Amino acid sequence: MKQLSVLVVDDSAFMRKLIKDFLNEDPRITVLDTARNGEEAVTKIMQLKPDVVTMDVEMPVLNGIEAVKEIMKCYPVPIIMLSSTTKAGAENTILAMEAGALDFISKPSGAISLDLHKVKSELIEKVIAVSKMKIKLNKPMSKPSLRKHEKKVPNKNEIPKLVLIGTSTGGPRALQEVITKWPADFKAPVVIVQHMPPGFTESLANRLNSLSSVNVKEAEQDDVLTAGTAYIAPGGFHLRLIQKAGKTMVSLDKEPPVGGHRPAVNVLFESASKIKNIEKIAVILTGMGSDGTHGLIKLKESGEAVAIAEAEESCIVYGMPKSAVLTKKVDEVIHLHSIAAAIQNYL
CATH class of the missing domain: 3.40.50.180 (Methylesterase CheB, C-terminal domain)
Known part of the structure; x- marks a missing residue:
């Protein structure tokens, strides 16, 4: 079976390394590269064409929501959001999924989760699962107001x-x-x-x-x-x-x-x-x-x-x-x- 290729996107170098190491431990997955923000992610997706992207929600330059919108326009690919459980994190995760992300994982203890190992198996399972999913490009909804x-x-x-x-x-x-x-x-x-x-x-x-x-x-x-x-x-x-x-x-x-x-x-x-x-x-x-x-x-x-x-x-x-x-x-x-x-x- 061909290995699934993944791009890991997070503004924290520590989190990028942790996610990359966890995913690379599974023989079915290989991490092609990492990106520090949404803008860099869009560029690398166009170059590397990964099977799956893991995306932090809150990032500088281009945040997770805007990055998902951009990716869905130029190279639709299955995306899993990684989110903190704060109110803002949860709200932004819902918006990212509305924009086209397929699933999400909540970081156990905020943006820098030293205990990310708690969701390691969930992360691996979801990367494999979303790689088989269909991407639906929804029409934008009417303005709430x-x-x-x-x-x-x-x-x-x-x-x-x-x-x-x-x-x-x-x-x-x-x-x-x-x-x-x-x-x-x-x-x-x-x-x-x-x-x-x-x-x-x-x-x-x-x-x-x-x-x-x-x-x-x-x-x-x-x-x-x-x-x-x-x-x-x-x-x-x-x-x-x-x-x-x-x-x-x-x-x-x-x-x-x-x-x-x-x-x-x-x-x-x-x-x-x-x-x-x-x-x-x-x-x-x-x-x-x-x-x-x-x-x-x-x-x-x-x-x-x-x-x-x-x-x-x-x-x-x-x-x-x-x-x-x-x-x-x-x-x-x-x-x-x-x-x-x-x-x-x-x-």
Whole structure:
């Protein structure tokens, strides 16, 4: 098997050496070169044509977000962002993924992480995984400020239907494609599990909220689900739905990861299968692995669920949707661009 070639981009010489050494330890990977900033990265990508790029988010001269935009224009290549878990780091990571980066890894202890060895295996796995992924060049979204005034106060009435979405790698851009197409008077609550570590889901929710007519928030304990609001499971917590006093509510917990994930799509879907007298529309978007498949079976067995899976042609990773489709429980397999409309049709 041909070795994967990688360009490592970071403004810290220490971090460049550490990342390079970690990657070179794996016989499947060779680091071609390193770059100190986004500008140097763009030049070296054009010269060396690497298979994968690891990119620091915060750099001088040309930062990670601007570098990703430039790379997507001149030589699209799979990019993994390395980010600190600060608020600014998380926000910028979401913007970099919106611009075209495929995945990210959070540095354990800030910009200069002496304990980077903690994410060494994750780094190697993701470099190998993204090398096989398709790069989707999204059209830019409309300016957030133009849509702010459209927000409506949620209606606390009983909810007849409920939208459930599960996604992983490639999810932030897929969610943006779906959620930003809905009107402010969207007729159901939406509950989302996106595989992400703590600190990043809040930034994702804020970003989607700024671009959408529906309200988008990071879910909180005891949130009462209301139509026209999307709730994103916070990183590090399972999100379960419960019924209390005639209301459907959010319950968060730190029980062990399920299938390696917390939050897990299976946990959300399985809890939703126990909610009575509400029809569920379950959607599985792009992502690695099979999270959501077991929960989808439970939902379908409850007799009150419609299942939609993203089509292979639009997925960055056709893992989770494929696993769901193989159960033969999926009602529709749809291209990402048509999923927002399909969900509305069911409402």
